Amino acid sequence: MSASAPVRAGGRMTPRSPHGPRRRVRALAGGVLLLVGALLLPLSLAAIWARAELTETDGYVAAVAPLAGNAAVQEAVVDDVTDAVMAHVRLDGLLKAVPRAERPAVRRHFTRGIRQFVEKQVRQVVTGRGFRTVWNGVHRTAHRTLDGRLAASGRSPVTLDLTPVVERVKRQVSHNGMGLDLLRRVPRAGVEIVLLKAPDVPRIRAVYEVVRTGALLLPPAAALCLTGGLLLARRRRQALIWAGLGCAAAAGLLAAALALARSRTLDALPAMVSRPAAGAYADALTGPLRTGVWLVIGAGTLTAALAAAGPPAVRALRARRTAARARS
Numbered sequence: 001m002s003a004s005a006p007v008r009a010g011g012r013m014t015p016r017s018p019h020g021p022r023r024r025v026r027a028l029a030g031g032v033l034l035l036v037g038a039l040l041l042p043l044s045l046a047a048i049w050a051r052a053e054l055t056e057t058d059g060y061v062a063a064v065a066p067l068a069g070n071a072a073v074q075e076a077v078v079d080d081v082t083d084a085v086m087a088h089v090r091l092d093g094l095l096k097a098v099p100r101a102e103r104p105a106v107r108r109h110f111t112r113g114i115r116q117f118v119e120k121q122v123r124q125v126v127t128g129r130g131f132r133t134v135w136n137g138v139h140r141t142a143h144r145t146l147d148g149r150l151a152a153s154g155r156s157p158v159t160l161d162l163t164p165v166v167e168r169v170k171r172q173v174s175h176n177g178m179g180l181d182l183l184r185r186v187p188r189a190g191v192e193i194v195l196l197k198a199p200d201v202p203r204i205r206a207v208y209e210v211v212r213t214g215a216l217l218l219p220p221a222a223a224l225c226l227t228g229g230l231l232l233a234r235r236r237r238q239a240l241i242w243a244g245l246g247c248a249a250a251a252g253l254l255a256a257a258l259a260l261a262r263s264r265t266l267d268a269l270p271a272m273v274s275r276p277a278a279g280a281y282a283d284a285l286t287g288p289l290r291t292g293v294w295l296v297i298g299a300g301t302l303t304a305a306l307a308a309a310g311p312p313a314v315r316a317l318r319a320r321r322t323a324a325r326a327r328s
């Protein structure tokens with residue numbers, strides 16, 4: 001018997017519809033497209049954010065600029081600069097006239113006093129008004145260096161050069177003979193924080209290539225999948241509900257992954273690195289991504305709620321907006 005032959009149902013001969021399997025295949029394809037689109041949407045956000053952080057210097061500087069006034073970051077800078085300066089302090093000449101047995105105690109006393117002096121000068125610079133300009137300049141230079149390292153070959157490290165802070169301190173203590181002589185001992189490139197070690201540069205460069213490609217391909221792919229899934233769905237309203245909930249759930253998973261990555265990254269830092277300062281850095285850099293994630297969660301949830309409520313809810317929402325505009 002052929003597929004189109006009549007079949008008996010309730011005593012009558014009724015033709016079998018050839019469109020049933022097609023509709024099921026169409027519905028299945030629409031569901032798969034909606035699922036893929038919901039998963040690609042948060043990945044698109046992550047790729048766009050990563051590409052912007054790695055390539056847009058102005059955006060990066062704007063993200064870290066508020067950290068110049070963060071107490072934990074300021075304290076970390078004071079400690080790093082002070083440690084770097086103290087690494088070049090030599091007291092051997094001062095201790096020649098001191099009896100050998102007394103030299104360890106005198107060395108500790110002088111070292112403590114000099115460190116307190118240097119730390120005070122550095123803290124005055126770091127908490128001063130002009131520090132934000134220095135801070136932005138230091139990070140702008142570091143980001144341009146990072147951008148150049150990713151665009152070229154080689155394994156040169158990427159560092160955050162804090163020497164401009166020392167230069168500010170030098171000008172501040174220019175009338176103090178001891179301070180000026182002390183800071184003159186610091187080499188021009190002697191106060192640096194390694195942001196990216198040389199062996200890690202090729203790996204980050206490979207990640208950068210993937211991110212750059214993903215930022216171009218993922219957003220249109222997500223949009224096409226979501227649109228195609230809605231067009232293929234037999235029940236558009238139900239499909240819209242599931243699409244909204246799927247996008248919100250996928251964005252929620254990304255938010256949870258970001259929180260987990262932040263926690264594990266901070267736990268893996270060396271003991272010498274300030275956890276509060278590193279946490280402030282992480283929050284500043286991922287702020288735009290977290291904002292985008294919460295926007296997707298809100299938009300997806302709202303879309304699902306409006307679709308579930310049906311056309312009357314949409315009309316009521318439009319009426320409220322029209323009334324609000326008329327009152328304004």
